Amino acid sequence: xxxxxxxxxxxxARRILAAGEAKANAIGQPMNLAVVDAGGNLVAHIRMDGAWxxxxxxxxxxxxxxxxxxxxxxxLAQSAQPGEQYYGIHVSNGGxxxxxAGGIPLQRDGQIVGAVGVSGGSGEQDQAVAEAAVAAF
Amino acid sequence: xxxxxxxxxxxxARRILAAGEAKANAIGQPMNLAVVDAGGNLVAHIRMDGAWxxxxxxxxxxxxxxxxxxxxxxxLAQSAQPGEQYYGIHVSNGGxxxxxAGGIPLQRDGQIVGAVGVSGGSGEQDQAVAEAAVAAF
Amino acid sequence: xxxxxxxxxxxxARRILAAGEAKANAIGQPMNLAVVDAGGNLVAHIRMDGAWxxxxxxxxxxxxxxxxxxxxxxxLAQSAQPGEQYYGIHVSNGGxxxxxAGGIPLQRDGQIVGAVGVSGGSGEQDQAVAEAAVAAF
Amino acid sequence: xxxxxxxxxxxxARRILAAGEAKANAIGQPMNLAVVDAGGNLVAHIRMDGAWxxxxxxxxxxxxxxxxxxxxxxxLAQSAQPGEQYYGIHVSNGGxxxxxAGGIPLQRDGQIVGAVGVSGGSGEQDQAVAEAAVAAF
Numbered sequence: 001x002x003x004x005x006x007x008x009x010x011x012x013a014r015r016i017l018a019a020g021e022a023k024a025n026a027i028g029q030p031m032n033l034a035v036v037d038a039g040g041n042l043v044a045h046i047r048m049d050g051a052w053x054x055x056x057x058x059x060x061x062x063x064x065x066x067x068x069x070x071x072x073x074x075x076l077a078q079s080a081q082p083g084e085q086y087y088g089i090h091v092s093n094g095g096x097x098x099x100x101a102g103g104i105p106l107q108r109d110g111q112i113v114g115a116v117g118v119s120g121g122s123g124e125q126d127q128a129v130a131e132a133a134v135a136a137f
Numbered sequence: 138x139x140x141x142x143x144x145x146x147x148x149x150a151r152r153i154l155a156a157g158e159a160k161a162n163a164i165g166q167p168m169n170l171a172v173v174d175a176g177g178n179l180v181a182h183i184r185m186d187g188a189w190x191x192x193x194x195x196x197x198x199x200x201x202x203x204x205x206x207x208x209x210x211x212x213l214a215q216s217a218q219p220g221e222q223y224y225g226i227h228v229s230n231g232g233x234x235x236x237x238a239g240g241i242p243l244q245r246d247g248q249i250v251g252a253v254g255v256s257g258g259s260g261e262q263d264q265a266v267a268e269a270a271v272a273a274f
Numbered sequence: 275x276x277x278x279x280x281x282x283x284x285x286x287a288r289r290i291l292a293a294g295e296a297k298a299n300a301i302g303q304p305m306n307l308a309v310v311d312a313g314g315n316l317v318a319h320i321r322m323d324g325a326w327x328x329x330x331x332x333x334x335x336x337x338x339x340x341x342x343x344x345x346x347x348x349x350l351a352q353s354a355q356p357g358e359q360y361y362g363i364h365v366s367n368g369g370x371x372x373x374x375a376g377g378i379p380l381q382r383d384g385q386i387v388g389a390v391g392v393s394g395g396s397g398e399q400d401q402a403v404a405e406a407a408v409a410a411f
Numbered sequence: 412x413x414x415x416x417x418x419x420x421x422x423x424a425r426r427i428l429a430a431g432e433a434k435a436n437a438i439g440q441p442m443n444l445a446v447v448d449a450g451g452n453l454v455a456h457i458r459m460d461g462a463w464x465x466x467x468x469x470x471x472x473x474x475x476x477x478x479x480x481x482x483x484x485x486x487l488a489q490s491a492q493p494g495e496q497y498y499g500i501h502v503s504n505g506g507x508x509x510x511x512a513g514g515i516p517l518q519r520d521g522q523i524v525g526a527v528g529v530s531g532g533s534g535e536q537d538q539a540v541a542e543a544a545v546a547a548f
Contacts, residue, residue, distance in 0.1 A: 006280050009460050039313015040190055041464045045456040049420050053452040068191025082219045085260035088227045088236035093194045094368070095232060146323050178327040182319040186283050190315045314464055342465025356493045359534035362501045362510035367468045369506060 007037040008106060008114035012137060013044040016106070016116055020133030024048060024120070031120035031129055032059035035106075038113045040067045048120070055119035061096045062103030062130075063117030068093065070112050073103035074127055102126030104134045144174045145243060145251035149274060150181040153243070153253055157270030161185060161257070168257035168266055169196035172243075175250045177204045185257070192256035198233045199240030199267075200254030205230065207249045210240035211264055239263030241271045281311040282380060282388035286411060287318040290380070290390055294407030298322060298394070305394035305403055306333035309380075312387045314341045322394070329393035335370045336377030336404075337391030342367065344386050347377035348401055376400030378408045418448040419517060419525035423548060424455040427517070427527055431544030435459060435531070442531035442540055443470035446517075449524045451478045459531070466530035472507045473514030473537075474528030479504065481523045484514035485538055513537030515545045 008016075013035040024031040030051035035043045042060055047053075062073050069076065079086040080099040090099045101123040106114040118130040145153075150172035161168040167188035172180045179197055184190075199210050206213065216223040217236040227236045238260040243251040255267040282290075287309040298305040304325035309317045316334055321327075336347050343350065353360040354373040364373045375397040380388040392404040419427075424446040435442040441462035446454045453471055458464075473484050480487065490497040491510040501510045512534040517525040529541040 010457055013457075037313070039311070039315060039464065041313060041458075042456060042467045043458050045453060046421055046424075047452075047454050053450060056453045065191065069189050086237055087214070088217065088234075089195070091227045091232045092198065092235060093191055097191065147320055150320075176327060178321075179319060179330045180321050182316060183284055183287075184315075184317050190313065193316045339465065343463050360511055361488070362491065362508075363469070365501045365506045366472060366509060367465055371465065 006111070006113055007039075008035060008043050010043060015136050016133045017044060017046055019136030020116065020118060020129045021046065021048060023129045023132035027121075027125060027128065029121040029125050029129075031118055031126070032056050033129070033133060034059040034063045034117045036060070036063040036067050036115050036117070038067070040064050040115075043114070051120045058098055058119035059102070059117040061117065062098040062119060062126075063115045064096050065098045066103035066105045066115035066117065067112065068097070070105055072101070072105070073098050073117075074101035074123075077101060102130050104130045106134060106137050108137070142245060143248070143250055144176075145172060145180055147180060152273050153270045154181060154183055156273030157253065157255060157266045158183065158185060160266045160269035164258075164262055164265065166258040166262050166266075168255055168263070169193050170266070170270060171196040171200045171254045173197075173200040173204050173252050173254070175204070177201050177252075180251070188257045195235055195256035196239070196254040198254065199235040199256060200252045201233050202235045203240035203242045203252035203254065204249065205234070207242055209238070209242070210235050210254075211238035211260075214238060239267050241267045243271060243274050245274070280385070280387055281313075282309060282317050284317060289410050290407045291318060291320055293410030294390065294392060294403045295320065295322060297403045297406035301395075301399060301402065303395040303399050303403075305392055305400070306330050307403070307407060308333040308337045308391045310334070310337040310341050310389050310391070312341070314338050314389075317388070325394045332372055332393035333376070333391040335391065336372040336393060336400075337389045338370050339372045340377035340379045340389035340391065341386065342371070344379055346375070346379070347372050347391075348375035348397075351375060376404050378404045380408060380411050382411070416519060417522070417524055418450075419446060419454055421454060426547050427544045428455060428457055430547030431527065431529060431540045432457065432459060434540045434543035438532075438536060438539065440532040440536050440540075442529055442537070443467050444540070444544060445470040445474045445528045447471075447474040447478050447526050447528070449478070451475050451526075454525070462531045469509055469530035470513070470528040472528065473509040473530060473541075474526045475507050476509045477514035477516045477526035477528065478523065479508070481516055483512070483516070484509050484528075485512035485534075488512060513541050515541045517545060517548050519548070
């Protein structure tokens with residue numbers, strides 16, 4: 001990745017993760033948080049003390065998914081249900097597509113340049129933390 | 138690879154992809170498009186500027202799926218729903234089976250000799266582009 | 275991906291592939307050729323008639339490798355031999371790291387913005403075709 | 412996850428990563444750095460601006476390897492060469508075993524409680540950065 005205004009720098013990622021972590025602390029739920037760049041590649045990840053180890057992969061891949069399709073995984077969740085138009089998408093891309101809330105794209109100047117992924121609590125909690133993280137971008 | 142009338146040549150694939158690309162441009166939705174041969178192996182792939190990176194894998198595997206079972210992935214979508222006879226097929230073949238619209242077999246002289254896969258928009262858009270692509274064969 | 279001057283457009287990829295294909299025809303060896311963007315994600319792939327089906331994956335992953343480490347896979351081949359400093363790197367990244375000639379980064383304005391991968395002949399042939407492809411960027 | 416003195420907390424990981432990052436800056440080579448806990452599971456990862464995207468996976472798995480066998484990957488490199496007693500170990504564990512320098516266990520009170528992994532430069536550079544990181548624990 002180019003590490004310029006068209007993507008997400010490590011400094012950007014730290015600011016984003018810090019905001020998400022603060023929100024996770026505020027709601028009292030330890031989380032895994034991850035940031036990917038415009039190419040869908042990991043920039044940074046943290047697992048808060050006590051957060052689920054099964055959520056390491058999920059947080060990273062929620063971020064990947066949000067960038068891979070330029071949408072929130074929360075909205076993908078709806079269209080990926082049985083009977084809906086993207087049902088089955090969750091097995092594509094080598095199992096990296098996460099179809100539940102917590103992944104949100106990062107935009108700059110109207111362009112999607114990366115994404116955030118959060119996992120460790122309920123869908124509502126993951127989404128709330130991801131939204132707080134994105135707001136810091 | 139037979140590279141004769143029993144399969145799909147690179148020239149065939151280019152004609153097919155060009156027709157699909159024209160349709161994608163006409164509907165204003167950038168797409169990933171792929172063509173596989175009689176062996177289910179990739180002949181050519183293009184990702185139009187701005188198309189989802191998560192759809193690279195999906196387009197190639199929609200084409201694979203259409204040739205693997207000699208049917209459109211749109212029709213497979215129906216029989217692969219929960220409760221239907223092929224439910225669960227999407228985890229077979231190492232995650233290469235795509236069960237939503239956009240993959241269509243290529244026929245010549247009544248024989249299936251390859252397939253097209255399209256991903257990048259709604260199920261309807263993917264299907265429309267795949268149909269335009271197949272029509273050029 | 276941003277699809278601007280910081281990466282590789284589909285038009286760029288077509289020009290690159292056409293130059294490589296011309297070279298492959300000139301030396302009489304059918305090839306698989308692939309182009310990835312700055313994020314390491316596939317932009318386009320072609321398999322020339324008669325080229326090895328085992329080289330589909332190799333061409334795509336030579337391109338990925340060249341971008342993943344910003345070097346030619348030919349030079350990586352040396353440092354990845356037994357006893358050398360990167361021996362064992364070929365099993366990383368899920369088996370996507372190719373450690374033999376045929377993958378070359380694409381540079382623009384002194385920045386690496388993607389890569390080309392070629393597979394289908396001897397190491398020398400793959401390298402020659404990749405060099406011809408890169409020269410068209 | 413124990414999250415006590417028997418493992419590595421996120422605060423520990425941050426201190427370790429910061430020390431490694433400082434060293435990487437001092438030698439002028441951007442790196443990927445990762446910390447895993449006593450269970451071999453990721454606690455935190457950073458990719459410095461401009462560091463190789465192919466090294467994301469490698470840094471995480473060097474750390475995993477160092478904890479998986481309680482040794483430095485530099486020493487494993489020797490016993491994993493052709494003809495040596497662990498030759499072939501690099502394909503075990505689903506491709507997660509890295510057999511070149513840059514992964515070092517983290518010890519506390521004589522017990523191994525996690526590990527650091529660094530990737531992004533020469534073997535010597537990776538090792539130097541990993542050593543600086545470990546020293547901060």
